[in-house]
Amino acid sequence: MIIQLALDRMNMKEAIEMARTVESSIDWIEVGTSLIKEFGTTSIKKMKNQFPDKKIVADMKTMDNAAYEMDLCFQEGADVATVMGAAPDVTIQKCLEKASEYKGQIMIDLLNVSDSRFEQLQIYNQAVFCEHVSKDSQEIAEHVVAKMRKQDGLIRAVAGGITLASLPEMIRQGPDVIIIGSAITKAKDPAEAARLFKETINMVKGVNEV
Template sequence: MKIQLALDRLTIPEAIRLTRLVESDIDWIEVGTSLIKEFGMESVREIKKAFPHKTILADTKTMDNAKYEGEISFTAGADIITVMGNAPKVTIETCLEMARIHQKRVMIDLLNTSSEQLKSLLTMKDAIFCLHISKDEQELSGKNEWKNNEISAADPAPMHTIAAAGGITIDSLPKLLAGGIDIAIIGSAITKAANPSEAAKQFKQLAKGGVIINE
């Protein structure tokens, strides 16, 4: 399992400083939607410049204007962009085409995606699929089950790469690992931890199938 660090509600310097603390124990770096909305593509450029050897995901959550958003994201240094699963099919297909042109990848965020939409998406074998519990759902309803129609944490489609996001903790990670999740997207459990470096180490140990060793 890969660990994707989600950077949200930070300044660019704060995001870079924090990532340096945990760099050795995370695989992918997500430039969160909040950074992109507040600081634009400069956030992607600066984080790619700081971590050129890491896979950088720009969480654009594209719903429209896919050619433009794909172009500016990949040009800024993103290796992966996100598109919403409930976006028009042509938008998702355009994101995938832009990724092919730039030799990059696309993650489809399945938040609020219907069963009918999902059936169509499952034919897109080049995409990464993300099971996502929104921050609002976490805070207002306490939802913590990573399920989305036919794809779930317990039974992911074997031909696809599956990610999970939204309130993942040390306690919930083993369930995702047992369910065959390929990428755990972790934000505040690392970024808001008293000791981010130690938290990242613990997540990495579990992601490798190990146990937490407290020194």
């Protein structure tokens, strides 16, 4: 199970320092939408240069103009880029084509995607599918976490409001990628928080496999 660290609402120096602090406990590093919007796609390159052995996720949240945006992030060193599941099929298809061209990967963000649309999206089974509770939703309702829709054969991710308390339930839902942001980055001791996330994942997985 992969831990993806989501980095948002900070400057690039802080983001790099945070990733360095928790590096041993995380697998993928997400250059969040806020970083890309504030500092441009060079933020992707800066993160990749600092962590060449980590997968770098560019959270582009592409809705249109797919070829241009995918070129931008993959040329800067992204390994994974995100597109919204609500985007037109032609946009998602173009993202997947560009990912293949750069030997990268696409993550489809299922934020506000209906069950019927989710079914339609399953033809893109080479992508990672991310169930996502938005930041705005988290701010108006405490303890809101994503619920994963059951579908075998897909690579699944989950994001939004995940804490150590909610982590065991998330693990039982069986995601391949768990995306964690504030529970690590806002912790008093981010390195210890990241270590506990990794330890809990290993422990719960071990119990479930017995």
